[in-house]
Amino acid sequence: MTILVTGSAGRIGSAVVKALLARGETVRGFDLRESGLAHPSYSEVVGAFDDRAKCEIATAGAGAVLHLGAFMSWRAEDRDRLFAANVEGTRRILEAAASAGTRRLVFASSGEVYPENVPDYLPVDEEHPFRPNSAYGLTKLLGEELVRFHERTGSMETVILRFSHTQDAEELLDPDSFFSGPRFFLRPRIRQQEAFGNRAVADVLRAADPGREAHILARNENGRPFKMHVTDTRDMVQGILLALDHPDAAGQAFNLGATEPVDFEALLRDMGEITGLPVVTVDLPGAGVWYHTSNQKIRAALGFNPEWTIDRMLKDAAAAWRRRTA
Numbered sequence: 110m111t112i113l114v115t116g117s118a119g120r121i122g123s124a125v126v127k128a129l130l131a132r133g134e135t136v137r138g139f140d141l142r143e144s145g146l147a148h149p150s151y152s153e154v155v156g157a158f159d160d161r162a163k164c165e166i167a168t169a170g171a172g173a174v175l176h177l178g179a180f181m182s183w184r185a186e187d188r189d190r191l192f193a194a195n196v197e198g199t200r201r202i203l204e205a206a207a208s209a210g211t212r213r214l215v216f217a218s219s220g221e222v223y224p225e226n227v228p229d230y231l232p233v234d235e236e237h238p239f240r241p242n243s244a245y246g247l248t249k250l251l252g253e254e255l256v257r258f259h260e261r262t263g264s265m266e267t268v269i270l271r272f273s274h275t276q277d278a279e280e281l282l283d284p285d286s287f288f289s290g291p292r293f294f295l296r297p298r299i300r301q302q303e304a305f306g307n308r309a310v311a312d313v314l315r316a317a318d319p320g321r322e323a324h325i326l327a328r329n330e331n332g333r334p335f336k337m338h339v340t341d342t343r344d345m346v347q348g349i350l351l352a353l354d355h356p357d358a359a360g361q362a363f364n365l366g367a368t369e370p371v372d373f374e375a376l377l378r379d380m381g382e383i384t385g386l387p388v389v390t391v392d393l394p395g396a397g398v399w400y401h402t403s404n405q406k407i408r409a410a411l412g413f414n415p416e417w418t419i420d421r422m423l424k425d426a427a428a429a430w431r432r433r434t435a
């Protein structure tokens with residue numbers, strides 16, 4: 110059986126492809142970009158998810174589809190691309206998979222469907238109402254609806270995984286990384302806020318610049334440090350493979366991520382010790398980010414057991430930092 114992995118050039122998709130190949134599967138990738146992966150049991154389709162012909166080529170003979178690819182952007186000018194990739198693209202992949210006789214499709218959704226950063230209650234579980242407040246979160250919720258439609262009408266088994274924020278450990282201390290750069294380093298955060306057009310926030314951040322590269326400890330307007338999940342890609346791979354294989358996953362939606370959220374005060378202290386950079390504390394306007402998402406359902410139902418705690422991730426991040434700065 111061929112397993113189609115979309116987003117095969119991405120952070121999570123490429124790790125899933127490697128894990129499937131390691132257990133002897135025949136895998137096909139599908140992404141806008143080439144993955145650079147080479148293996149006798151691996152082939153790939155390079156193209157866009159909203160291209161019907163490419164979707165048909167990609168899904169041909171695929172017994173299972175792991176739809177992990179998506180466009181992630183929070184910039185207003187990316188809206189058309191966002192909906193084309195994540196909504197229309199998901200519709201086309203589902204329809205092509207249904208025609209190809211795919212038995213199970215696993216869909217990468219996001220905690221932004223709730224959304225986690227403005228929760229009604231904590232911990233956020235799978236019963237939490239859906240009220241996305243970003244266009245990206247909306248595209249994921251619309252993607253889920255398309256998936257539920259196919260489950261309901263019997264075209265295939267489906268599993269929805271609402272992914273936690275996910276990083277390769279090596280990205281955590283990389284100021285150039287898409288997520289961790291602006292999250293943990295002051296100057297990348299300033300550039301990000303300027304690009305988002307948040308001039309007031311950028312001004313607050315710029316005023317805190319000590320004149321050299323520094324980490325940022327973000328707190329809310331009342332001085333509460335941010336807290337959120339940071340899950341290692343390796344644990345996400347474990348959860349995705351359970352969703353692919355486990356009989357009890359069919360028709361279900363699960364939060365997938367680390368068990369404990371990360372308190373940024375402790376994390377930034379540890380990061381500063383590793384890098385030797387100063388940690389600048391900035392109180393940002395608003396309620397800030399402070400959530401805990403439950404992974405209890407996937408632990409109980411499928412036996413998910415995340416292993417890469419933030420302390421273990423930091424060890425790998427420190428090694429990567431030393432390699433980069435040597």
Ligand SMILES: NC(=O)c1ccc[n+]([C@@H]2O[C@H](COP(=O)([O-])OP(=O)(O)OC[C@H]3O[C@@H](n4cnc5c(N)ncnc54)[C@H](O)[C@@H]3O)[C@@H](O)[C@H]2O)c1
Nearest residue numbers: 116118119120121140141157158178179194217272274275
């Ligand atoms: N990383 C996170 O923190 C996080 C959190 C929640 C959900 N997710 C979801 O997890 C999935 C994987 O995330 P990731 O971290 O590996 O992201 P990533 O950006 O590293 O990978 C996504 C891949 O999708 C491909 N892609 C984007 N638009 C495409 C299109 N129109 N056609 C074909 N390919 C396209 C990209 O080229 C990229 O290789 C995505 O669905 C994302 O929305 C990620």
